[in-house]
Amino acid sequence: MLFNSASFLLFLPVVLSGYWLWPGNFGRKLLLVIASCFFYAAWDWRFLGLLGFVIVTTFAASWLILYLKGRGARFQSLVILWIGIGVQLAVLAFFKYFNFFEDNLITLLSGFGLSSAAPIVRILLPVGISFYTFHAITLAVDTYRGKVDTQVSLLDVALYIAFFPQLVAGPIVRAMVFLPQLATKRLVTGEDLFVASQAIVTGFLYKVVFSDSIAPFVDKIFARPADYSGSLLLAATFGFYCQIYFDFNGYSLIAIGVSRLFGYKLPDNFNFPYAATSLGSFWRRWHISLSSWLRDYLYIPLGGNRLGVAKQMRNLIVTMLLGGIWHGASWNFVIWGAAHGTLLAIERFWQLRRGTISNEENRSVAALASGWLVTQTIVLFCWIPFRAKTLADSLAVISGIFTWRTVMGGPPISIPLTLLVLPIFCDTVFVRLLRSQPRRPLLRPEFGFSLLVLCALAIGLITKTGLRSFIYFQF
């Protein structure tokens, strides 16, 4: 069930009404777990078993870790932690990467003139598996680290992992952020309602108006990149730069807003990444819940920046490489992650040499402008392998742009310039300015909410027919 589907328009008010009317916290949480299962089953009910398996194994691991720690058996609890992590990674690897490894093995064998007699097995990718397995790992690790220090009920674990607003594409919520919110009955005030609606309406605007309007142009060119000129390929790359921001940020805002309607607060996932003046700053603003997760659960355990410059560089590259692979089982994502990791390492090395890490915000206007230009150019070109279907397509786009290829008599296509430039510019400049200053709301919540409802209806008015999935649902 997509947030932008008609069925979600019916599903949400029904669940919300039941939740608000239910008097007790336990019943409310149970209702949310059932609703989340229904939400997930709308894609494929067969994967409910897998979701249940992840929940039960996480609950068992978390319970055992706390139990063993309570008895002073720290080593045994560490073993349980690794078993818990191993189980979740095995689930992820099997469902997400089996086909990738199988295809590459076959290619490798055929390179040696060998062919496999075994039948090819295709594994269906369950929606949201990358997100809920990360939630599961988070709970186990946080329990071991003592950040979750009381036994968590199976119901709470189920809700933490399967809570439908964040189930399929995040944000990735820390156990220590979410679990304390389950302890008491959530009260939803009028202010919550206004804040939630503002996030939801903005999310819908990003998704159904901006992202979905840009998508046909981008899809058309990336479908057959060899047929188009360098200028069109550059425009399509810039189109995807805008599309993925509006698409994923839109999804995140809707998820955050919907959660808030139930009284739960989820972390922000974006903070105007296209205003970043360095790659490090970009990753502190883009998909914040994943990048901070990778930092806390991978980069720092690998040694972070504590073991000297060389190992810091290695840790950055490994972290970003794994972050790339997390997005999907394809060489394109490997390249995307490796490119970001390598360039981050180079940037970090440069900053260490110049000693400019700590005073990033005090740089001159010229330094900020050049930093912004370089950073955003890197980000722009790194999106090419992320979007292209194959490595060959990525190369076709890159070579087309850099050789400024001209195509005579190609398919006629016009660049939707206003759509590509105006929304992203206003969002990055004006909306960022409006949001950067703490200020009182312009109107009383009632009037503000009325205006939001009107904005939502106006969005409906200008949106196009046809349902497009969110880009991050494939991960």
Add this chain to the structure above:
Amino acid sequence: MTVGVLGTFLLLVIALLGPWSGSAKLTANGSAKLTADRPAELGPPQIAAAGRPARARIILVGIGVLLLWMIGAHFLLPLSLAYRDTPSAQVTAFCIEHLHQSQPIPGEYILIIEGSSVTARGVDGAALERSLRAAGIPVTVIQLSLSGANHLERLQLLQNFANSLSSSDWRRLRESRLILGHEVQALYDRDPLLNYGNNPFTPTTLAYSNPDNLPTLINWMSDRYDLRELWNRRSELQLIATQFLYNALRISYLQLWDTANRAALFAGFQPAPKRADFRPIGLLPIDFPPDPILSGRQAYPRVTRWTVARDAAFRSIFKGTVRSELFFSLPGWLSYEFNYDNWWSNAHPKQLFFNGNRPQTRTRLREPGLWNDPGHLANSGAEIYTEELAQFLKGHWPAQPG
């Protein structure tokens, strides 16, 4: 360009309303602060008890705005503008043009035929009109039939036609003998929701998921289905609810309105060739053994009870100008349709009914080459059927002298 500018304007309006920060903040060391929801200068958060009435008030205000929008949209944003390039609008445009092209004659008949694909492929309205006129019967045939059209779409089709009539057209209708011709067809008559889920969220389906039709649809469904049957049709009900809501809120209205061209003309008669893959063994049977009598939930009187309300709804569109009704069915290769038509004929002895499955007509249509598929006539078959229908009408409508 319009979308980009309007969307950006909306973005700025929403941003101006105030900060939406309220989500949990992750700090640099990975810990979280749930208390950092509000800037300190805004004062302490409202206590829950004070927030409760505000929530109810906000919801009521929101619902009020929503209702005002729907009422405003009903008057200011007509759906007919949004769905001008759908088949139903195109058939209407064709029929209106045909009505205007035919000269009014005192005492004329105006025969309005409504139906689905069996009529669209089987009845040649123009040939019927020529044949009746040649016999001295002054008639104008308006063929409002459309492939795949269920009764809700046909209701919309008739409404489109009625709404497109000028005051002089209405005067002509009042002064004529207006006959409303209904198709009798087993599958459609048993199910007002037939085909509803086939093309969800396409202009074709959205065009007749008009909120104005909702009371009529509810009336039909309450006559047709009991609660258990409604539960079994829940996916279609959900689709109906969302598509009607979609139109009530005018979602995508601008896009549809933007791209909708002037309706092209599309005739109600769409002749079909013989299909190569339709190769029956032998000729069309003249007769079929009777089906076991359907009883209980499947009994014809029960499942077609709602058609009384349907006929009344169709008649009411023409504001009392309908003088009488004609019912007609088309032949087919399937026994249940044959038996349904015979049941219908016996169950409605007072209605003027042309049974397309009568032996005389079936005898003329025995050749498989006259058929498009088991349920639809090919062009050559349509010619014969139209002749038969014309003969039937000549026997019932007196010719005008001169």
